[in-house]
Amino acid sequence: MKKGGLGRGLDSLIPNTNIEKKNDLQKSQITKREKEDQKSEMMLRLSKIEPNRRQPRKQFDEDTLVELAESIKLYGVIQPLIVQLKGDHYEIIAGERRWRAAKLAGLKEVPVMVREYTDKEVAEISLVENLQRDDLNPIEEAMAYQRLLKEFNLKQDEVAERVSKSRTAITNSMRLLKLDEKVQEFIAEGLISTGHGKVLLAVEDKELQREIARQIIDEKLSVRETEAVVRLCLNPRPVKEEIELPHQEIYVDFEEKMKQRMGTKVKIKRKEENKGKIEIDYYSLEDFERLMQLFGI
Structure with missing residues (x-):
């Protein structure tokens, strides 16, 4: 299934609502639906609209919101928000980002489409809309998949079809929820x-x-x-046990004298059978030339 707009997601999501698959509709039915849509579309004051508390998206990028707000100042809100009446206000089903940007742009009212859905349908639509539009951070996305599986009793294949992603992608996404909560926060941020x-x-x-x-x-x-x-x-590397060699104190004393004489870090690394190596540190070209002069080179 091609990744498309919200309409395709709603078609597959709630086949029993007034939004039906176009290939099953007759011309007269399409005309009737268009008339119904026109009746339910209206301008609504922002103060009468509230976001969906179960919205899966918790973070909104301020920079992209400002960019959208600037576009809205020029062209207005082109795509209506989808809302439903909840008591004395209207709750957003789809379009919270447009609602936030419209507030930033200083608008007093926005175009909306009024719909009626059950709480379960609203939650599922909100999840699918955000997933289709890549509006969630990786952890929010994984949690949205988990909700679709657990709360709505969907199978991974069904979720994959609704959001136009592979079953493997969904499985890999949900694996992130096995991480420590702090690590999940780091990914979300x-x-x-x-x-x-x-x-x-x-x-x-x-x-x-x-x-x-x-x-x-x-x-x-x-x-x-x-x-x-x-x-x-x-798989930590095994730590080699240091071999206690004879006359160790002599070498320690000699190492200290060399440090004082040369004015830099000196390390004597001893091996068995009276073998070893001396390491002398230098920290710049001038430091190297100074050491060469000490050696008379």
Whole structure:
């Protein structure tokens, strides 16, 4: 199924409502529906409209809202909001982003289409609309899929059909909900990517997940670098036991004298059978030339 507008999603979602599949309609039925739509379309004051509290989208990008508000100032709200009457106000079924942008643009009223749905239908429509339009962050998206499966008793194949995505994509998305809650927050805020999150799924310890996630943020690790960190955490390299060699105190004293003489860090690494190496640190070209002069080179 092609990814399209909200109309296609509603067709597949609620086949028993007044929005029916076009290929099943006769010409007279289409005309009747258009007339009904015209009657239900109206201008409504923003103060009479309230968002849906069960809206799956919790975060709205301020920059894109400002851009939409500027467009609305020039052209107005082209696509009506879908609302339904709830007591003394109208609740948004689809179009909260347009409603927010219209408020930013200073509009007093917006075009709306009034519909009647059950609470279950409203929740499902809201989920599908946001998923179709890629309006959710990765964690909100995963939670929306989970709600469609659990609250509406849909199968993954049915969800995939409604949002025009593969079953595998939905399964992979929902796996993010197995991560530690703090790690999920990092993904929702865009501090780490879904790619990072998928790598962290290999770590069962939630505290370790958080530690690695913070390391990703602090050190700006790529996904590949994160894979290396996770591998090292899951399969730590064995620590070699230091061999206690004879006359150790002599070498320690000699190392200290060399540090004082050369004015830099010196490390004597001993091996068995009276073998080893001496490491001398330098920190710039000038520092290197100074050491060469000390050696008379």
